[in-house]
Amino acid sequence: MVEKIHGTSEASWAQVRTDYMSGLGHLFPALKDVSYGTATLDSVPTMRAVPEGSEPQRVLLYIHGGGYVHGGVEGYRGLTGRLAKALNAKIYAPDYRQAPEFPFPTPIDDVFAAYRAILSSDVDPKNLVLAGDSAGGAMVVTMMRKARDAGIALPAAGVAFSPWANLTHSGRSATVRDGIDPLCSVEFLNKLARMFLAGELPTHPDASPVFADVHDLAPVLIQIGENEVMLSDAIRLASNLGEARVRTSLEVWPGMSMSGICWPVSCLKRIKRSSMPSGFLMMR
Secondary structure, X not given: OHHHHHOXXXXXXXXXXXXXXXXXXXXXXXXXXXXXXXXXXXXXXXXXXXXXXXXXXXXXXXXOOOOOOOOXXXXXXXXXXXXXXXXXXXXXXXXXXXXXXXXXXXXXXXXXXXXXXXXXXXXXXXXXXXXXXOHHHHHHHHHHHHHHHHOOOOOOEEEEEOOOOOOOOOOOHHHHOOOOOOOOOHHHHHHHHHHHHOOOOOOOXXXXXXXXXXXXXXXXXXXXXXXXXXXXXXHHHHHHHHHOOOOEEXXXXXXXXXXXXXXXXXXXXXXXXXXXXHXXXXXX
């Protein structure tokens, strides 16, 4: 099923990307009471979602998933629009370049450039939250690390949905959960990893945050489904963060697989039911 949906050859990925985003956009269309537009953050094209009556100081930088290969912001209008309404915040979603045309480290560099551009505007870091799913969830942690190492401000918090935190797929769940999730097999993840890494080691800390130094980061909320192949690595990432004295909350959702972890309706329900205090996500 994965190959049928996502294609089988590297040459097909540009069209696969378009078709995948079109499908997501059809399933989860843009909201009528949210204004969608575009912005450029340090040369990175970015989608902007602003709900009616939003508080201008609240900003969420959303990093879309897709394994660094087949994602795109057009398919995230439904999710970002609902997040914008729930958080009463402006959402910025960088349309970063992807593999195989632009492999590692280009996607990460693009998102970090967008993050720095937001900080150089009038946004107070205390009112800025990073969030993302899959590859985007991993980049949430990577962006905070890069900000720390560059000596620039960190966001108030980070939220990682189903983070693709270990491109070696060495966690136990990669074996015992493989085949349960119809949209995310280990074979498929390995294909994405090879295209993204383009010869770089999968243990590079910017590619796999489970191998990174994660001290002195902002609070992190990780949400993942119990049926995901990436479960063990999400647990490992949360453990590493906790060991580094980073305020961390890990939530494993029963019966959930990656095919459902980030869909807009369940996503919002899980955010609102999160064990983290409401202020963590600027919700009042």
